[in-house]
Amino acid sequence: MTPTIPPATAGHTPDVAGPAAPAPLLAIRDLRVRFPKRYGDVAVLDGVDLSIGAGEAVAVVGESGCGKSLLGLAAAHLLPPTARVSGSVEFRGQDVRRMSRRELRRMRGAGIGFVYQDAMTSLNPGMSVGAQLRQVCRLGSSSTPEDLLSSVGLNQTERIMRAKPYQLSGGQRQRVLIAIALARDPELVIADEPTTALDVTVQRQVMELLQDLRSSRGFALMFVSHDLALVSEVATRTVVMYAGQVAESGPTADILDRPRHPYSAGLLHASVSLEERWPVLAPIPGHVRQPADFPSGCRFRDRCGNAGQQCAERPVLRLDGARGLACFHPVTGDDDVTAATASVEPGAGATAPSAPVSATLTPAVPAWAATSTSASTTDDSSEADTAIFEVKDLVVDFGSGGGSTRALDHVSLTIRPGQAVGLIGESGSGKTTLSRSLLGLIQPASGEVLYHGRDVYAMPRLARFRTLSLNTAMVFQDPRSSLNPRLSVGAVIRDPLTVLGIGNRRERDTRVGDLLADVGLPAQVADRPVRTLSGGQLQRVALARALSVEPSVVVADEPTSALDVSVQAQILNLFQEIRARRRLAMLVVSHDMRVIRFATDYTAVMLNGKIVEQGPTEQVYESPQHEYTKALLSAAPVLRSVPPP
Numbered sequence: 098m099t100p101t102i103p104p105a106t107a108g109h110t111p112d113v114a115g116p117a118a119p120a121p122l123l124a125i126r127d128l129r130v131r132f133p134k135r136y137g138d139v140a141v142l143d144g145v146d147l148s149i150g151a152g153e154a155v156a157v158v159g160e161s162g163c164g165k166s167l168l169g170l171a172a173a174h175l176l177p178p179t180a181r182v183s184g185s186v187e188f189r190g191q192d193v194r195r196m197s198r199r200e201l202r203r204m205r206g207a208g209i210g211f212v213y214q215d216a217m218t219s220l221n222p223g224m225s226v227g228a229q230l231r232q233v234c235r236l237g238s239s240s241t242p243e244d245l246l247s248s249v250g251l252n253q254t255e256r257i258m259r260a261k262p263y264q265l266s267g268g269q270r271q272r273v274l275i276a277i278a279l280a281r282d283p284e285l286v287i288a289d290e291p292t293t294a295l296d297v298t299v300q301r302q303v304m305e306l307l308q309d310l311r312s313s314r315g316f317a318l319m320f321v322s323h324d325l326a327l328v329s330e331v332a333t334r335t336v337v338m339y340a341g342q343v344a345e346s347g348p349t350a351d352i353l354d355r356p357r358h359p360y361s362a363g364l365l366h367a368s369v370s371l372e373e374r375w376p377v378l379a380p381i382p383g384h385v386r387q388p389a390d391f392p393s394g395c396r397f398r399d400r401c402g403n404a405g406q407q408c409a410e411r412p413v414l415r416l417d418g419a420r421g422l423a424c425f426h427p428v429t430g431d432d433d434v435t436a437a438t439a440s441v442e443p444g445a446g447a448t449a450p451s452a453p454v455s456a457t458l459t460p461a462v463p464a465w466a467a468t469s470t471s472a473s474t475t476d477d478s479s480e481a482d483t484a485i486f487e488v489k490d491l492v493v494d495f496g497s498g499g500g501s502t503r504a505l506d507h508v509s510l511t512i513r514p515g516q517a518v519g520l521i522g523e524s525g526s527g528k529t530t531l532s533r534s535l536l537g538l539i540q541p542a543s544g545e546v547l548y549h550g551r552d553v554y555a556m557p558r559l560a561r562f563r564t565l566s567l568n569t570a571m572v573f574q575d576p577r578s579s580l581n582p583r584l585s586v587g588a589v590i591r592d593p594l595t596v597l598g599i600g601n602r603r604e605r606d607t608r609v610g611d612l613l614a615d616v617g618l619p620a621q622v623a624d625r626p627v628r629t630l631s632g633g634q635l636q637r638v639a640l641a642r643a644l645s646v647e648p649s650v651v652v653a654d655e656p657t658s659a660l661d662v663s664v665q666a667q668i669l670n671l672f673q674e675i676r677a678r679r680r681l682a683m684l685v686v687s688h689d690m691r692v693i694r695f696a697t698d699y700t701a702v703m704l705n706g707k708i709v710e711q712g713p714t715e716q717v718y719e720s721p722q723h724e725y726t727k728a729l730l731s732a733a734p735v736l737r738s739v740p741p742p
Contacts, residue, residue, distance in 0.1 A: 121148035122151045122317050123147070123187070126184055127146060128184040130171060130341075131180070132388075139388045139389055143341045144342065145338075146414070147343070152315050153334065156321075156332035156336070158323060158336070158337055159323065159364075160662070162386075164342075166214070166289050166290075167341075169287045169289050169319060172188075173204075173287060182194065209285045210277075212271075212291045213289055216273065225260060226257055226258055226260055226265070227242055229273075230245055233277050236280075246258070248276065248279070248310070250306060266299075267299065267524065268302060268303065275291075285318075285319065290322055293659065295688075297523075297690055297732045297733050300327075300734070318331070320332055324662070326368065326691075335348075335352050339360050339396060339397050341396070342396060344361065344397065345357060345358040345422050347420035347421060348419055348420075356428060357422050358422060358424050360397050360401070363381040363400075364381070365736075369669070370691065371690055371691045371694060374714070382400060383399065384633060393411075394408050394411050404426070407425045485512050485513060487512075487550075488509055490509055492544050493541050493706075505530055505531060506527075509708070514680055516682050517684075517685060518684050518701065519696065519699070520532065521702050522702060527705075527707070532652045532684055536652060537562065566597060567648070568646075568649050570593075570650075570651050570652070571654065573654055574658060575659060576636050576639040584626070585626055585627070586618075586625055586630070587623035589627055589642055590612055590613075590641050591608075593646050609641075616637040616641045616671060616675075631664075637668070640668075640671070648681075649682060650681075650682045650683070651681060656668065657669060658689065683697075700712065700718075702726045710725075
């Protein structure tokens with residue numbers, strides 16, 4: 098029988114016979130965090146144990162709502178006053194909850210540095226970068242603001258010191274945030290999703306910067322992420338969290354090679370692969386519940402097909418060598434973990450395979466994926482004469498006179514029925530400008546945008562608006578900001594039909610119900626306010642709204658950039674299913690090379706307003722010709738040490 102880990106050592110290797118192990122830099126023991134006014138007596142973090150040694154890199158992974166960021170905030174004693182905390186959080190042997198205000202100020206910055214997820218909201222938009230750096234340096238840094246900027250690879254120090262955060266690129270802002278976190282030479286850096294929504298090359302630069310600085314300065318790293326590919330490249334040890342509890346922990350390579358908890362295995366098989374294109378992904382059905390709705394016993398049991406009567410009790414985190422596991426029915430080398438469950442959010446798993454998911458099992462291919470055909474692949478396609486959109490030698494300039502900037506430089510591209518075309522490239526490469534030009538939103542300087550052979554910009558404005566509004570639609574990057582939070586879901590989906598005068602009220606209501614069913618949501622969701630939905634549900638609503646006018650082309654702009662790995666898999670499967678069923682053409686705009694490989698038939702690579710390479714997706718990925726394409730592929734994170742499914 099495997100021994101129970103006592104609270105003081107859970108989540109890390111215990112002492113063994115011989116010399117005493119050095120005390121951990123950060124030791125979290127039996128941590129419980131409650132928010133009584135919001136969730137009652139439910140522990141949002143429930144009995145969490147974690148230790149990080151000096152110089153160690155530890156990843157904390159899981160979906161949104163699993164408590165990863167909350168754990169990081171608790172480590173630095175940054176929880177809001179409404180939190181009720183029990184257990185201990187010790188930094189260098191001292192409980193941070195018992196520190197005085199002066200000790201906390203010294204500990205934050207000099208002891209623990211924090212790199213927040215969104216640099217734009219973490220930096221003061223009204224202050225220059227220089228003013229914010231000087232403010233930190235006055236607290237006790239041995240470096241000057243200029244030295245700090247140089248240390249994170251920002252060499253145009255005078256310009257950046259004068260700039261406000263909104264005047265910098267996403268990568269530059271993230272580097273400034275890292276500089277602030279490192280200003281006082283901390284012993285531990287907590288990086289909370291530090292590369293979310295960054296371009297693949299900028300993401301690579303930021304991660305290499307963190308690793309180089311950790312190597313040169315020797316600080317420990319707590320890396321909070323849901324991207325397992327990044328985790329595999331950064332962390333030596335990984336802690337998997339689910340619903341505020343530790344599900345599994347151990348050496349990163351072991352967990353990625355041989356996941357033992359059903360949740361860990363589910364996260365791995367929901368991940369999109371860069372190295373191989375699969376016909377379907379294997380998402381974990383359902384979603385992480387709100388704390389007030391956490392199941393009793395094992396909190397994962399409502400999403401795990403292996404759950405039995407024993408799972409009505411909470412599993413204890415147990416140790417097997419360096420591995421920690423809290424599960425009554427773990428994955429073994431010979432056993433499967435069933436992804437399907439009996440109590441899944443209606444529609445949430447509509448496109449998920451019904452077969453078991455294990456560390457070595459290929460996801461089952463549903464009928465829509467097995468019978469769908471690619472419509473796209475080459476320029477000599479038999480459907481070339483039925484192209485929906487043809488972009489010919491398109492030029493778009495912003496500004497005027499000597500101050501104009503060329504956003505698109507003689508771009509040509511074709512989209513055919515049923516085809517999914519991917520646009521890949523860094524921010525500023527022209528992807529969004531090209532997609533908006535297709536939708537009639539940006540007037541080109543020259544060139545043509547042909548819709549079924551007719552130049553849309555040669556049409557009268559009203560005719561262009563109606564033609565494109567009835568036949569094209571857009572799914573925006575962030576549905577939380579693109580959908581009106583004050584309206585009901587039904588009103589949001591019904592709105593395009595009302596504006597375009599399609600159908601009467603009864604027909605529109607019927608259409609809303611049909612669309613919700615199409616995207617895997619129950620009919621009663623129509624009456625819920627948009628603001629009450631989760632990220633995955635919102636993206637489904639955004640797709641339903643886009644499909645309301647039955648368009649022939651949908652433009653999806655970074656449709657999964659802010660989603661958890663499992664929700665991303667659900668949405669990507671849903672896009673593929675609807676495209677196959679409706680023979681819908683799509684233009685998918687993304688900086689994620691993995692998403693483009695899975696979701697598209699044809700790929701165009703953009704750089705500085707030009708398409709530098711295009712062709713069938715598999716051809717571009719397997720045999721890239723342009724140096725920029727090769728650079729993008731080499732910069733993309735790869736899930737290492739994991740056998741193909």
